Amino acid sequence: MSLFANALESIQIGVEDLLKNDNRRVLSAVRNVHAGVLLLCKEKLRRLSPDDEILLAQRFEPQPNDQGEVSIEAVGRNTVGVDDIKKRFKAFGVSLDWKRLDAMTDIRNHMEHSYYKGSRERARQAVADALLVIRQLLVEALQEDPLSALGSECWTALLENADLFEAELQTCRATLDKIDWETEAATRATADFVCPSCHSALIRQRDPANTSQHKVALFCSACGEDAELGPVLSLAFDETFGAEGHIAPKDGGEPPITTCPECSEETYVVEEGRCAACDFALPDDAACAVCGNGLNAEEYYEHDGLCSYHAHIASKDD
Ligand SMILES: [Zn+2]
Numbered sequence: 001m002s003l004f005a006n007a008l009e010s011i012q013i014g015v016e017d018l019l020k021n022d023n024r025r026v027l028s029a030v031r032n033v034h035a036g037v038l039l040l041c042k043e044k045l046r047r048l049s050p051d052d053e054i055l056l057a058q059r060f061e062p063q064p065n066d067q068g069e070v071s072i073e074a075v076g077r078n079t080v081g082v083d084d085i086k087k088r089f090k091a092f093g094v095s096l097d098w099k100r101l102d103a104m105t106d107i108r109n110h111m112e113h114s115y116y117k118g119s120r121e122r123a124r125q126a127v128a129d130a131l132l133v134i135r136q137l138l139v140e141a142l143q144e145d146p147l148s149a150l151g152s153e154c155w156t157a158l159l160e161n162a163d164l165f166e167a168e169l170q171t172c173r174a175t176l177d178k179i180d181w182e183t184e185a186a187t188r189a190t191a192d193f194v195c196p197s198c199h200s201a202l203i204r205q206r207d208p209a210n211t212s213q214h215k216v217a218l219f220c221s222a223c224g225e226d227a228e229l230g231p232v233l234s235l236a237f238d239e240t241f242g243a244e245g246h247i248a249p250k251d252g253g254e255p256p257i258t259t260c261p262e263c264s265e266e267t268y269v270v271e272e273g274r275c276a277a278c279d280f281a282l283p284d285d286a287a288c289a290v291c292g293n294g295l296n297a298e299e300y301y302e303h304d305g306l307c308s309y310h311a312h313i314a315s316k317d318d
């Protein structure tokens with residue numbers, strides 16, 4: 001069977017698994033669809049290769065050939081892995097929504113390593129992510145028509161699954177949109193909320209009418225677990241401010257989010273001078289009692305109103 005046919009078949013089998021009302025098959029649904037997506041990526045690399053499928057090899061090296069010239073030969077039998085697929089797509093100018101693919105891989109890994117009641121919901125999300133990646137691969141990268149490639153039964157099921165998941169997601173998000181967050185940062189991050197137990201995006205408020213951050217009680221529609229605000233915000237901030245967090249320290253600046261000295265979550269919003277998850281806030285006039293320099297949250301909380309330097313001096317005097 002050709003690589004392309006293999007890829008399509010893997011996706012079709014995965015979708016059949018998902019459609020069966022059998023919880024034992026949801027993991028295999030995600031595995032098969034995920035494998036199919038990676039095979040579609042490999043098909044693109046195969047088509048980009050001159051005539052020897054060289055781009056499918058994990059390693060290749062220059063070798064002298066019969067004509068006394070240099071040719072590039074595959075080394076070993078291993079085929080290209082995800083990291084190299086990403087690099088090769090980039091080098092050849094093939095764009096793909098890697099964030100979606102990574103999200104899907106993340107769900108697959110989570111499902112492999114634990115059993116959740118809500119795994120059908122997790123499978124739904126993974127396959128909804130897959131739809132967008134599959135469409136991009138078939139239409140843009142491979143110039144194939146998804147409907148005729150996958151067959152109408154499979155393609156329709158993929159579309160319907162994505163609609164169902166999206167509807168459930170919007171219902172969950174609507175309960176979060178009601179909340180009057182104490183920080184701008186939390187308002188910005190709600191789109192990145194995921195369940196700390198199973199990483200599903202189907203996080204919602206127990207009381208959909210509640211507007212107060214202090215009364216927020218969250219739970220996950222996918223696994224049914226309750227979720228504390230601190231860990232949820234901490235995971236979301238990582239996503240929302242992740243890139244900025246990596247840039248800021250390099251430029252000598254403070255990262256936008258640091259550890260809250262009060263609740264110990266990664267939820268202290270430096271710019272707003274307060275924690276997004278608990279009541280801790282840094283007073284505007286927080287300054288060292290000796291030198292008058294402004295204090296950061298940790299100094300204010302830990303050192304009794306002294307900057308790190310003067311706290312250090314004071315501890316030596318004792
Ligand atoms: Zn969950």
Ligand SMILES: [Zn+2]
Nearest residue numbers: 260263275278
């Ligand atoms: Zn806090």
Ligand SMILES: [Zn+2]
Nearest residue numbers: 288291307310
């Ligand atoms: Zn000082």
